[in-house]
Amino acid sequence: MGVEGIPVTKHETGIITTRIDDLIRWGRKNSLWPLPFGTACCAIEFMGVASSVFDISRFGAELVRFSPRQSDLMIVAGTINYKLGPVLRRIYDQICEPKYVVSMGACACSGGFYDNYATIQGIDHIIPVDVFIPGCPPRPDAILNALVKLQERIDREPQRGPRRPVTEHGQTR
């Protein structure tokens, strides 16, 4: 109870020992603070995931923050057009490492049915994406599944050193 998933040694005196990397990884994956970058109907769907019926707090991700400085999981929910691209990139740059990105829904993943001059055909042209969720909009179950997938990935990743190449500020591509 409490420390599932960490290799621990229990001692008789009530003390446990483990590796600090394992402890940090455990804390990190169970307290993802989402930053909803909601631009369309997917953002409405995300509200359903966050509230009581589906209850994203069961996975430790209920502290939705609207400041990039206080969050580590960016959920891009909605259509991103070329005009908004630099804004998305700037907010992503302001999140401290380690940071993760979930691309929620068809529009964020690929432009959706907006195949035109105004819409970016997938946010991975601008920022690195950890998990893509298909759907228009995705079911709440799919969003929770993406969160679990991301937690599995955090479990596997090395803790020391940069997680991915640090990208240059201000470039959109």
Added chain:
Amino acid sequence: MDKLDSIVEELRGELGDAVEAVDRPYGDVVVTVAKARVHDALSLLKARGFSFLLDIAGVDGLHLGRRERFEIVYFLYSLQDDLRLRVKVFVPETDMNLPTMTDLWQAANWAEREAYDMFGFNFDGHPNLVRILCHREFVGHALRKDYPVLKGQWATGTSDLRPDLERE
């Protein structure tokens, strides 16, 4: 003769040949006016009760074979008499200048910016004729029929949204 007919007749009497056609497609009245007199026509209509400019629409008739390539349509509504009227102007590709209607209706401000952004109409006297939907680095006009519809253009800055934050 109902009220709308009498207004159209008055417009015809006032502008003469500048009223090029009066049509009733689908029951709505469309008055086609010469480009040089469009401001006169619209100010007269406003004085006759058309206090509400619903929208300004551009048309690119590149493949329609009409008299001129572009048209601009003003959608008017009279709140006092519950009347609708459209005013159409043919605009040649070589002379895209039109008078602004912002002095008659404040609503014309954003509508004219959109028509400029999407088609390239140039509204003389507009207080702030810059792009409203596409970003400012966008080249061309997206709703022209010869603009490739899939051609996106990358933006490099955010000055559209917060010019005070951007040093350029």
